[in-house]
Amino acid sequence: MNIKEAWMWLKAELAANNIDSAALDASLLLEKVTLLNRVQQIAHDDRSLLDKELRELQELLKKRQQGYPMAYIMGFKEFYGLKLKVTPATLIPRPDTETLVDHFLSLNIRGSVLDLGTGSGAIILALKHELKDKIKAYATDVCESTLKVAQENAKRLNLEVEFLLSDWFSNLKPLKFDAIVSNPPYIDENDAHLHETSLPFEPRQALVSDEHGLGALTTLIREAKAYLKDKAPLLLEHGYNQGCEVRKTMLDEGYSHVQTLKDLGGNDRVTLGFRN
Numbered sequence: 001m002n003i004k005e006a007w008m009w010l011k012a013e014l015a016a017n018n019i020d021s022a023a024l025d026a027s028l029l030l031e032k033v034t035l036l037n038r039v040q041q042i043a044h045d046d047r048s049l050l051d052k053e054l055r056e057l058q059e060l061l062k063k064r065q066q067g068y069p070m071a072y073i074m075g076f077k078e079f080y081g082l083k084l085k086v087t088p089a090t091l092i093p094r095p096d097t098e099t100l101v102d103h104f105l106s107l108n109i110r111g112s113v114l115d116l117g118t119g120s121g122a123i124i125l126a127l128k129h130e131l132k133d134k135i136k137a138y139a140t141d142v143c144e145s146t147l148k149v150a151q152e153n154a155k156r157l158n159l160e161v162e163f164l165l166s167d168w169f170s171n172l173k174p175l176k177f178d179a180i181v182s183n184p185p186y187i188d189e190n191d192a193h194l195h196e197t198s199l200p201f202e203p204r205q206a207l208v209s210d211e212h213g214l215g216a217l218t219t220l221i222r223e224a225k226a227y228l229k230d231k232a233p234l235l236l237e238h239g240y241n242q243g244c245e246v247r248k249t250m251l252d253e254g255y256s257h258v259q260t261l262k263d264l265g266g267n268d269r270v271t272l273g274f275r276n
C-alpha cells in the first residue's frame with residue numbers, strides 16, 4: 001500500500017465511524033507514522049509503506065475509532081498560537097479558553113499573575129508569551145505528572161513561569177497577585193457530555209467538580225480574595241449554564257464589576273470580578 005492508498009483507506013475507515021475530521025485525521029495519522037507532513041505526503045504519495053508502518057497505522061486507527069483524541073495521539077495541541085505538549089495527564093486545551101486569554105490581554109494587567117490548575121500550562125504560557133516581562137507568571141497544579149508537562153512546555157517555549165505543586169491555594173505562600181486566572185473542573189458528575197468526544201479519555205480531576213460542577217469555582221472565588229491585591233481581578237472559565245451562579249457567588253463574596261463573557265459559540269464561558 002502506498003501513501004495515497006493508505007490515506008484513502010484511513011479516511012474511509014474514520015468517516016465510517018462518523019469522525020467529522022476524517023480527512024485531516026487520516027493525514028495526521030500518516031504524519032505520526034511516516035514523519036512526512038501533509039505536503040510531503042502529497043509529494044511522495046506513491047511511496048510504499050513499510051510493514052512496520054502499516055501495523056502502527058492499524059493500531060492508531062483502532063484507537064482513534066474508539067474515540068481516543070487526536071491531540072493525545074499526536075502528543076500536542078495548538079493553543080493561542082503555541083504548540084503545547086499534551087498527555088492523558090492534561091486536559092486538551094480548547095479554543096473556548098482563548099476567550100479568557102483575549103479578555104485578560106484587554107485588561108492591560110502588569111505584575112504578578114497566578115494560574116490555578118494549569119494543566120498543560122495553556123493559559124499562563126499564552127499570557128507570558130504575549131506579555132513577556134510585563135508579567136511575572138506563576139502556575140499551580142495538584143497533579144505532579146501534569147505539572148511536569150506544563151514545565152516541559154514552558155522550557156521548550158523558553159517562557160519563564162514559576163510552577164508549584166498545590167491543591168488550589170494550599171501550598172502557596174501568603175502572596176498577593178495582580179490577577180488570578182483558572183480553568184477549573186466544572187462539569188457535573190452526572191453530565192452526559194462526560195461520555196462524549198474526548199472527555200472519557202481526559203483526566204476526570206480536570207473535568208468534574210462537586211456541587212453540580214460548581215464546587216471548585218466556589219472555592220476559588222472564596223479563597224482567591226486573600227491572594228488578590230486591591231482592585232485585582234479573578235477570571236474564571238465555567239460551563240455554558242453556570243454564568244448566573246458564578247456571578248452571584250462573586251457578588252456575594254464582595255467582588256465588583258462582575259461580568260460574564262461569551263465564547264466563540266456565543267455561550268457564557270468566563271466570569272470575572274475585581275477584589276474590592
Ligand code: GLN
Nearest residue numbers: 183184185186187206207
Ligand atoms: N470546557 C471543557 C468541556 O466542556 C471542560 C473543561 C473544564 O472542565 N474545565 O469539554
